[in-house]
Amino acid sequence: MKLPQLSVFLENRPGSLAEPLKLLAAADINLVSISLADTEQFGILRLVLKEWERAKAVLEQDGWVANVSDVVAVDVDDQPGGLVHMLSVLAEAGINIEYMYAFALRRNYKAVLLFRFEDPDAAIEVLKAANISIVQEADMY
Amino acid sequence: MPTIENHIRDGEEALPRDELAALQLARLRDVVARVANVPFYREAFALRGITPKSMRSLDDLRRLPFTTKDDLRRHHPLGFLTVPRDQLARIHGSSGTTGKPTFVAYTAKDLTLWSDLCARFLVAGGLKSQHTVHVAFGYGLFTGGFGLHYGIEKVGAAIVPAASGNTRRQIEIIQDLGAEVLVCTPSYALTIAETARELGIDPRSLPLKYAHFGAEPWTEEMRQEIESQMDLLAFNNYGLSEVIGPGVSGECAMRDGMHLQEDHFLVECLDPDTLEPMPDGEEGELVITALTKEAMPLLRYRTRDIARLDRSPCACGRTTARMSRVTGRTDDMLIIRGVNVFPSQIEEALLRVEGTTPHYMIEVERPATLDQLTVRVEVMPELLSDRMDRMQHLRDRIGKEILTVAGIRATVELVAPRTLERFTGKAKRVNDKRGKQG
Numbered sequence: 001m002k003l004p005q006l007s008v009f010l011e012n013r014p015g016s017l018a019e020p021l022k023l024l025a026a027a028d029i030n031l032v033s034i035s036l037a038d039t040e041q042f043g044i045l046r047l048v049l050k051e052w053e054r055a056k057a058v059l060e061q062d063g064w065v066a067n068v069s070d071v072v073a074v075d076v077d078d079q080p081g082g083l084v085h086m087l088s089v090l091a092e093a094g095i096n097i098e099y100m101y102a103f104a105l106r107r108n109y110k111a112v113l114l115f116r117f118e119d120p121d122a123a124i125e126v127l128k129a130a131n132i133s134i135v136q137e138a139d140m141y
Numbered sequence: 142m143p144t145i146e147n148h149i150r151d152g153e154e155a156l157p158r159d160e161l162a163a164l165q166l167a168r169l170r171d172v173v174a175r176v177a178n179v180p181f182y183r184e185a186f187a188l189r190g191i192t193p194k195s196m197r198s199l200d201d202l203r204r205l206p207f208t209t210k211d212d213l214r215r216h217h218p219l220g221f222l223t224v225p226r227d228q229l230a231r232i233h234g235s236s237g238t239t240g241k242p243t244f245v246a247y248t249a250k251d252l253t254l255w256s257d258l259c260a261r262f263l264v265a266g267g268l269k270s271q272h273t274v275h276v277a278f279g280y281g282l283f284t285g286g287f288g289l290h291y292g293i294e295k296v297g298a299a300i301v302p303a304a305s306g307n308t309r310r311q312i313e314i315i316q317d318l319g320a321e322v323l324v325c326t327p328s329y330a331l332t333i334a335e336t337a338r339e340l341g342i343d344p345r346s347l348p349l350k351y352a353h354f355g356a357e358p359w360t361e362e363m364r365q366e367i368e369s370q371m372d373l374l375a376f377n378n379y380g381l382s383e384v385i386g387p388g389v390s391g392e393c394a395m396r397d398g399m400h401l402q403e404d405h406f407l408v409e410c411l412d413p414d415t416l417e418p419m420p421d422g423e424e425g426e427l428v429i430t431a432l433t434k435e436a437m438p439l440l441r442y443r444t445r446d447i448a449r450l451d452r453s454p455c456a457c458g459r460t461t462a463r464m465s466r467v468t469g470r471t472d473d474m475l476i477i478r479g480v481n482v483f484p485s486q487i488e489e490a491l492l493r494v495e496g497t498t499p500h501y502m503i504e505v506e507r508p509a510t511l512d513q514l515t516v517r518v519e520v521m522p523e524l525l526s527d528r529m530d531r532m533q534h535l536r537d538r539i540g541k542e543i544l545t546v547a548g549i550r551a552t553v554e555l556v557a558p559r560t561l562e563r564f565t566g567k568a569k570r571v572n573d574k575r576g577k578q579g
Contacts, residue, residue, distance in 0.1 A: 007527035009520045011557050037529045042520075042555050046527055063559040065520055069527045098528050116527065 073135035234282035235382035259292020262391025266376035270297030275320035284386030331510035398463030
């Protein structure tokens with residue numbers, strides 16, 4: 001199951017992270033996860049949220065540039081080697097990970113990993129075949 | 142500080158004015174005859190009824206058509222040749238206003254003339270055959286490197302063609318070979334001085350005694366700073382590829398204006414709007430006619446350089462008019478680290494990378510001694526990626542394309558949309574902070 005993720009371009013300066021988040025808060029939009037990739041000069045804010053379409057419209061209305069990409073949420077076994085197993089499955093299948101980040105799913109206090117794959121559909125197939133559990137949209141929000 | 146003797150290399154530099162005028166008129170008629178096979182001039186001549194014989198006095202120069210960089214672009218690459226292609230001996234290039242350079246061509250005789258003209262100002266500035274000259278100009282399409290190189294060769298001095306880059310190594314070479322003369326841009330001289338100090342070397346202890354600077358505008362204050370920091374005498378010279386390259390004018394021992402080599406160039410100083418002549422001593426655009434070049438003599442080339450003319454006699458004995466330092470431009474060309482850059486080239490580079498032109502701003506600063514070019518580009522929705530490597534790749538590609546099109550390294554900054562200032566009417570895309578900083 002692919003999840004839509006919003007990416008927002010930010011300049012690396014004081015206050016730039018708060019600005020889009022304030023907008024979303026004012027529109028009463030809740031975030032499921034947030035991650036930030038940054039360089040010295042700019043950053044990319046990545047958001048997973050239920051109302052992503054409305055969030056995108058709210059941001060764009062205010063002049064922000066936001067785009068949508070698909071990520072895959074994986075529920076990794078909470079035991080030593082759980083992540084390693086999953087990564088080796090992907091490596092064997094030749095699936096490349098563009099980037100990943102982790103967040104806690106509040107519903108059951110579980111750790112969930114979000115993966116950005118070049119080809120999410122191929123990755124999902126490989127993970128399913130290896131019986132690795134992919135978090136469904138309903139469980140996320 | 143070294144001393145300077147007054148030397149004149151060529152008697153033609155000191156002709157009585159009436160003899161010079163007669164020579165100029167003869168040469169003007171000759172060049173009018175020679176360019177008549179260039180379609181651009183042939184058409185203009187037909188419209189204005191211009192023939193060599195119709196050039197009765199030097200005032201008739203004003204009947205000739207102007208030539209602009211745009212005209213050269215429209216006849217790219219070599220539409221202004223007056224000789225068959227097989228007679229060319231060299232082709233150089235300068236920055237074009239878009240992606241392509243403006244090409245200029247030389248016959249073997251042109252190259253001899255060019256080196257003679259460079260030799261004249263080098264000798265005027267103290268060069269002797271026993272000197273060793275360190276040339277830290279780029280060698281390439283740029284006319285600065287080769288122009289000075291062959292001028293020095295003509296004088297008979299030894300050349301160290303160090304070219305540009307790697308300042309530490311350059312200092313070592315200057316020390317090891319004992320060069321008395323330095324050729325580069327004035328800002329690069331300051332970089333040499335600064336780098337020397339970083340290495341614990343007193344720049345005044347370097348063997349350099351004379352320097353010939355060109356390729357970028359500089360000030361009298363900068364001359365004093367360089368001379369006191371490096372204990373040498375610095376001379377200014379001027380030229381542009383379209384006219385011949387360096388060698389159009391240069392300073393003599395008096396260092397009070399650059400002597401225009403009027404036996405080979407007719408120089409006008411015009412109001413850039415009305416195109417009427419400016420009185421001596423007042424600023425105007427230099428418009429230059431090459432009288433003796435063979436391959437590509439341009440008539441009334443609009444240099445876009447602003448300067449003043451001084452026709453009063455000079456104590457050095459030369460009878461030629463002198464021009465002031467270049468104080469500005471009538472177009473938006475920037476000179477960054479000696480490289481001519483047009484904002485339209487930056488636009489072309491962005492167009493090549495992005496397929497469309499985003500909002501951008503060009504900023505030029507001189508934080509220490511060297512100019513720094515920063516291009517700020519607004520990220521458009523179609524360019525945004527959630528992947529950092531793609532964003533960095535985008536930034537790198539813009540930098541590479543600017544280097545390809547404009548020949549200069551730029552710091553590229555991606556900025557958020559709508560953050561750059563918007564303009565109603567003509568956009569002001571350039572913020573040149575040089576000279577405004579302390």
